[in-house]
Amino acid sequence: MDNRDKTSPHIVHMIDELPRDGAEMLLVDLMRLRIPGYRYTIVCLIKGGPLEQEFEKLGVPVVIFGRKGKLDFGLVFRVASWLKRERADVVHTHLFTADTYGRLAARLADVPAVFSTVHNIVNPWKGSGRKLIDRLFARLSTAVVGCSEEVTQTLASRDKIPADKLVSIPNGIDLQKFSSFSGAGLRSEFGLPEDRPLIGIVGRLHEQKAHGDLFRALTELPQVRDKKLNCLVIGTGDLQDTLKQQVKALGLEDCVIFTGMRTDVPRLVAAMDVFVMSSHWEGLPIALLEAMASSKAVLCTRVGGIPDVVIDGDNGLLVEPRDVPQFAKRLDDLLQDPALRARLGQRARETVIARFDVSRTAAAYNRLHQQALGLSSEPQPARVAPAE
Numbered sequence: 001m002d003n004r005d006k007t008s009p010h011i012v013h014m015i016d017e018l019p020r021d022g023a024e025m026l027l028v029d030l031m032r033l034r035i036p037g038y039r040y041t042i043v044c045l046i047k048g049g050p051l052e053q054e055f056e057k058l059g060v061p062v063v064i065f066g067r068k069g070k071l072d073f074g075l076v077f078r079v080a081s082w083l084k085r086e087r088a089d090v091v092h093t094h095l096f097t098a099d100t101y102g103r104l105a106a107r108l109a110d111v112p113a114v115f116s117t118v119h120n121i122v123n124p125w126k127g128s129g130r131k132l133i134d135r136l137f138a139r140l141s142t143a144v145v146g147c148s149e150e151v152t153q154t155l156a157s158r159d160k161i162p163a164d165k166l167v168s169i170p171n172g173i174d175l176q177k178f179s180s181f182s183g184a185g186l187r188s189e190f191g192l193p194e195d196r197p198l199i200g201i202v203g204r205l206h207e208q209k210a211h212g213d214l215f216r217a218l219t220e221l222p223q224v225r226d227k228k229l230n231c232l233v234i235g236t237g238d239l240q241d242t243l244k245q246q247v248k249a250l251g252l253e254d255c256v257i258f259t260g261m262r263t264d265v266p267r268l269v270a271a272m273d274v275f276v277m278s279s280h281w282e283g284l285p286i287a288l289l290e291a292m293a294s295s296k297a298v299l300c301t302r303v304g305g306i307p308d309v310v311i312d313g314d315n316g317l318l319v320e321p322r323d324v325p326q327f328a329k330r331l332d333d334l335l336q337d338p339a340l341r342a343r344l345g346q347r348a349r350e351t352v353i354a355r356f357d358v359s360r361t362a363a364a365y366n367r368l369h370q371q372a373l374g375l376s377s378e379p380q381p382a383r384v385a386p387a388e
Contacts, residue, residue: 010039011090011369012083014102018042018049018062019236020261021204022171022286023094023119025051026361029174031060033362035370041086045075045097050261067097079105090369094119100133103140113372117145117169119283120208121154121304134159142372143167145365148284148305167368170305171284172361175353178293183271190230190257197229197335199274202265202287205237207280210301212243213324214278215250220328223335224255231276234268236261269294273341274334279303280321289356292316292348297334297341299327309356315347 011034018024027042028051034040042055044064052062063082067075083091083105091106092115093099099116106114116137138144138161145167146152152168155161187194203209211233223229233243233256240258247256262268265287269275275291275298282304289309291298298316300306310316317334319326334341 008037008039009035009089009369009373009375010041010087011035011092012041012043012086012088013092013094014043014045014079014098015094016097017044017046018051018055019204020050020263020265021235023117024049025286026171026358027051027094028054028058029172029358030362030365031055031058032174033359033366034060035366041088043079043082043098043102045079045101050263067101072101075101076105076108080108083109083111089113089373090115092117092365092369099137103137107140113142113369114140115143115145115368115372116141117147118151118155119147120281121146121151121158121283135161138162138165141165143368145169145368146283147171148308150305150308151283169361169364169368170356171286171289172356172358173286173289173293173352174358175293178266178290181266181270181294183267183269186268186271190232192230197223197273198232198271199229199276199331199335200232200234200268200272201276201278202234202269202291203277203279203285204235205233205239205243207239208282210278210280210321211239212246213280213322213327214276215243215246215252215256216324217278217328217331218252218255219250220325221332221335223332224252227254229255229335231256232259232268232272233257234259234262234265266290266294269296272296274299274331276331277301277306278321278327279306282306284309289352293352293356295345295349297344298348299331299334301327309351310348314344315351316344 013027040060042062046067048064055062088111090113091111093102094117103114144165146155148170149168152166155166156163187196218224269291275296277288277300279301284305300310301321302318303321310318312318317330319330
């Protein structure tokens with residue numbers, strides 16, 4: 001059935017913009033596995049981005065509103081008018097701008113079902129005012145989805161969102177995508193020896209990802225001092241210039257390679273010996289799941305939903321956030337022990353295969369939307385237990 005057939009249920013996913021980041025990539029997979037016969041639209045409230053073409057290939061239209069400044073009260077009414085005209089049956093918001101403007105607009109437009117997915121749980125700048133906004137806006141939601149059990153529990157205990165408003169749907173990835181990629185030739189592309197150890201980090205160049213902690217850890221490694229290690233920094237963001245200046249100040253210019261935005265991230269990850277994640281806060285990062293699916297040894301900080309996935313010493317290594325010396329030590333352990341890397345990488349892939357197939361994630365989203373519209377009798381995804 002044509003996506004624009006206005007007799008079928010219309011589900012609108014609303015997001016801030018469309019870079020190649022975790023929440024946005026998850027949305028691509030959800031659209032790939034959407035309910036046949038339903039209409040779907042992706043609405044961007046700030047701007048579009050590189051993923052627009054991905055949705056176009058899937059036959060899902062992208063509508064861009066273009067927020068006018070930090071506070072654009074008229075945006076609520078413009079979006080509400082569009083939702084009424086397009087007869088939206090479900091609005092599902094992702095990330096802060098969409099969560100705020102989108103839920104208000106959906107309620108003004110009398111949309112029957114309004115959902116929001118929380119993709120991160122700890123933002124240092126999130127003060128009492130922001131928490132109050134989140135709590136109030138939860139009342140506008142049919143349900144609030146946590147992207148992992150840890151995220152959902154935190155929303156109940158820390159943000160005081162009522163447990164009967166919360167649903168846990170763990171993130172997932174397309175496992176088939178990571179079964180055949182090879183990193184062959186990647187080192188030569190960057191002018192590196194084929195036997196050069198290679199680590200990498202994937203994500204926005206943003207304070208959340210704490211690239212600076214990783215760079216400081218690199219200065220403590222003998223491999224870096226001997227110029228026998230390289231680190232790929234994959235992604236773009238507001239801190240790009242700042243981070244490049246830091247690399248220069250730390251004398252890491254021979255080690256750190258900024259790749260910019262890439263469309264072949266699985267190939268880059270396939271070439272790595274170790275995947276690292278130095279974040280100060282997270283939800284359940286898609287990049288981590290992808291690295292684990294690629295059988296990579298992972299070294300991560302113990303934040304957000306990561307400890308629900310990575311068991312220290314079993315399928316990866318964990319350190320406390322901001323503990324730069326410990327991060328350096330455990331990274332050195334991995335670099336010096338190929339057998340450990342292989343064992344952790346194998347267990348990492350087994351974990352993702354068993355628990356994080358995106359087909360299960362998409363099925364849970366689909367059930368949630370169908371049940372809200374009274375179109376399915378299947379059980380809903382599990383709701384979170386009330387906080388102690």
